Amino acid sequence: MVDVASSCEPTVADAALPLLREVFGYEAFREPQRAIVEHVCAGGDALVLMPTGGGKSVCYQLPAIARHRAGRGVTLVVSPLIALMHDQVGALEELGVHAAFLNSTLESDEARQIERELLAGRLVLLYAAPERILTPRFLAMLDSLHERGLLSLVAIDEAHCVSQWGHDFREEYLGLSQLHERFAEVPRIALTATADAHTRADIVQRLALAGARQFVSSFDRPNIRYTIVEKDDARAQLRRFIEDEHAGDAGIVYCGSRRKVEEIAAWLCSLGVGALPYHAGLDAAVRRAHQDRFLRDDGIVMVATIAFGMGIDKPDVRFVAHLDLPKNIEGYYQETGRAGRDGAAADAWMTYGLADVVNQRRMIDDSVAGDDFKRIQRGKLDALLALAEAHDCRRARLLAYFGETYGGCEAGVRAHCGNCDNCLSPPQTWDATEAARKALSCIYRFHRHSGIGFGAGHLIDVLRGKHSDKTAQHGHEALSTFGVGAELSEAQWRGVLRQLLALGYVQAQGEFNTLQLTPAARAVLRGEVAIVLREPRAAPARRRRGGEARALGSAAGRADLALGEAGEARFAALRQWRSAVAREHNLPAYVVFHDATLQQMAQHAPATLDALARVSGVGVKKLEAYGEAILRVLREVEAPADRA
Ligand code: ADP
Numbered sequence: 116m117v118d119v120a121s122s123c124e125p126t127v128a129d130a131a132l133p134l135l136r137e138v139f140g141y142e143a144f145r146e147p148q149r150a151i152v153e154h155v156c157a158g159g160d161a162l163v164l165m166p167t168g169g170g171k172s173v174c175y176q177l178p179a180i181a182r183h184r185a186g187r188g189v190t191l192v193v194s195p196l197i198a199l200m201h202d203q204v205g206a207l208e209e210l211g212v213h214a215a216f217l218n219s220t221l222e223s224d225e226a227r228q229i230e231r232e233l234l235a236g237r238l239v240l241l242y243a244a245p246e247r248i249l250t251p252r253f254l255a256m257l258d259s260l261h262e263r264g265l266l267s268l269v270a271i272d273e274a275h276c277v278s279q280w281g282h283d284f285r286e287e288y289l290g291l292s293q294l295h296e297r298f299a300e301v302p303r304i305a306l307t308a309t310a311d312a313h314t315r316a317d318i319v320q321r322l323a324l325a326g327a328r329q330f331v332s333s334f335d336r337p338n339i340r341y342t343i344v345e346k347d348d349a350r351a352q353l354r355r356f357i358e359d360e361h362a363g364d365a366g367i368v369y370c371g372s373r374r375k376v377e378e379i380a381a382w383l384c385s386l387g388v389g390a391l392p393y394h395a396g397l398d399a400a401v402r403r404a405h406q407d408r409f410l411r412d413d414g415i416v417m418v419a420t421i422a423f424g425m426g427i428d429k430p431d432v433r434f435v436a437h438l439d440l441p442k443n444i445e446g447y448y449q450e451t452g453r454a455g456r457d458g459a460a461a462d463a464w465m466t467y468g469l470a471d472v473v474n475q476r477r478m479i480d481d482s483v484a485g486d487d488f489k490r491i492q493r494g495k496l497d498a499l500l501a502l503a504e505a506h507d508c509r510r511a512r513l514l515a516y517f518g519e520t521y522g523g524c525e526a527g528v529r530a531h532c533g534n535c536d537n538c539l540s541p542p543q544t545w546d547a548t549e550a551a552r553k554a555l556s557c558i559y560r561f562h563r564h565s566g567i568g569f570g571a572g573h574l575i576d577v578l579r580g581k582h583s584d585k586t587a588q589h590g591h592e593a594l595s596t597f598g599v600g601a602e603l604s605e606a607q608w609r610g611v612l613r614q615l616l617a618l619g620y621v622q623a624q625g626e627f628n629t630l631q632l633t634p635a636a637r638a639v640l641r642g643e644v645a646i647v648l649r650e651p652r653a654a655p656a657r658r659r660r661g662g663e664a665r666a667l668g669s670a671a672g673r674a675d676l677a678l679g680e681a682g683e684a685r686f687a688a689l690r691q692w693r694s695a696v697a698r699e700h701n702l703p704a705y706v707v708f709h710d711a712t713l714q715q716m717a718q719h720a721p722a723t724l725d726a727l728a729r730v731s732g733v734g735v736k737k738l739e740a741y742g743e744a745i746l747r748v749l750r751e752v753e754a755p756a757d758r759a
């Protein structure tokens with residue numbers, strides 16, 4: 116590579132740091148940002164893999180600004196997220212960067228006006244969805260820009276959408292390779308927050324990025340605490356979790372079905388939690404309104420299907436809860452990644468039980484997809500189940516799934532992140548080989564004796580020796596396995612079965628989820644495999660332990676919030692001012708200033724514009740637009756004006 120510093124002509128990349136300070140008001144680049152920005156400023160192609168909250172926007176926005184100032188024209192941002200373009204563009208305009216979007220929400224004269232700005236080379240960034248970009252009309256505009264040297268850069272956001280391996284596959288993304296064929300020398304940067312090795316290879320191949328430099332950041336989100344609890348009464352568990360640990364916080368509760376979304380949202384509201392439903396079955400206007408309230412109001416809990424969330428960059432989501440199992444680790448990681456973008460302590464919490472395993476397996480089996488696809492999906496689900504059943508560090512497992520070794524742990528040394536449930540309160544394990552054999556042999560005997568399989572409930576009754584109509588009707592009281600498992604409670608047996616299903620020794624089939632042995636079960640029955648399972652813990656014990664650990668964690672996580680009384684008063688006044696500005700501009704509050712920025716202002720109470728400019732997140736444009744008003748707010752708090 117050419118040493119930029121040794122060249123006497125200033126390059127576009129030289130402007131990067133001053134621009135970061137001027138436009139974004141940030142003091143320094145975060146670790147991978149500088150290299151990415153310099154590479155792209157200099158016209159290189161890049162593939163950026165960075166976790167949510169890592170700071171991807173700067174990676175393409177800053178080169179866009181630098182290259183526009185150098186006369187190279189507009190950066191086209193490909194994004195699947197029409198609903199969010201308004202806020203993304205609003206955030207840029209707040210920074211003084213001329214940006215726009217073209218999508219179906221615009222009136223035609225608005226669209227014409229933006230096209231004129233675009234063709235005149237005045238726009239710095241233009242956001243559009245792929246299906247729009249690939250229309251003849253749009254391509255003709257790009258041609259015109261390109262001919263005049265005014266197509267600077269193509270940024271492809273959410274690049275994993277091009278891959279069928281991923282969980283957000285969008286057919287339209289496949290067409291994007293056309294851009295490269297048409298504008299071969301225009302640099303491209305593709306960005307994504309999720310990518311296992313397969314997805315990454317797909318992105319490279321389908322977007323023709325073989326020559327691009329890859330920037331792979333650590334996917335660790337150290338401020339997110341991972342907790343997976345055994346489901347007993349999911350509602351009660353969720354209620355405890357929210358009331359004990361997240362009262363008044365903004366959060367997302369993911370559910371597997373639309374109906375459940377509606378029910379849980381209504382139930383949370385009845386408990387006094389400000390909850391809203393979101394799923395694809397709701398009217399577009401209702402969805403939009405709920406999303407807006409989530410983004411703009413404080414402390415809203417969004418109860419949603421996975422239709423909600425992609426690209427939601429609300430920084431202060433304090434928790435993401437799953438009441439149903441996601442499909443795979445990619446989904447789980449992306450959904451939980453929406454918590455704590457601002458770097459402060461946040462929770463990823465999931466309750467998971469026997470029915471989850473059965474349902475997710477069933478959804479794959481019953482789907483119309485081809486066998487190859489089903490095989491892939493099963494493998495992915497198994498990886499997630501292994502995470503849910505893990506006895507060791509969840510973070511290390513998650514990162515291992517993405518090909519990363521946590522904390523440079525040497526082989527044989529157990530990773531310990533100190534911020535997941537298993538690290539904070541290591542689960543007891545027990546040798547369940549005997550119990551597993553009893554369950555498996557009972558399933559075997561059902562088939563031998565009755566010629567059919569039975570579901571989990573009946574199996575547990577037989578193991579525990581509980582007489583019922585069904586045990587009598589089928590003559591199962593005569594089985595040698597009747598009552599052999601009376602020492603375990605029903606809940607404990609459910610735990611054993613769940614784990615046997617998750618580990619692939621048993622499968623559930625047909626309409627009634629009847630249990631069958633898999634070929635792997637034979638080795639267990641023969642006593643060749645030992646089965647070590649998590650101790651089925653009683654809920655109260657878990658709660659108490661979790662509670663203590665949580666108190667410690669949140670104290671550490673909120674240390675930066677210790678403002679003192681005067682600081683708190685300033686913070687409150689600044690937030691109030693911010694809400695008014697946000698309302699006036701029809702934008703979410705965090706677009707005006709992040710909490711972290713207001714906190715710094717509240718802490719240091721700058722008295723001059725110079726001092727205010729040193730606060731992280733205050734760039735030139737915002738200083739000019741809001742500086743005086745902020746100083747006035749701060750002065751008012753110190754010495755409230757007399758209100759006679
Ligand atoms: P991503 O798109 O990767 O999820 P964002 O681009 O939204 O992440 O950035 C996450 C947060 O980090 C935002 O609040 C952003 O303002 C902040 N941020 C990004 N880069 C920097 C930096 N160099 N210094 C300080 N804050 C930054």
Ligand code: ZN
Binds near residue numbers: 533536
């Ligand atoms: Zn851990």
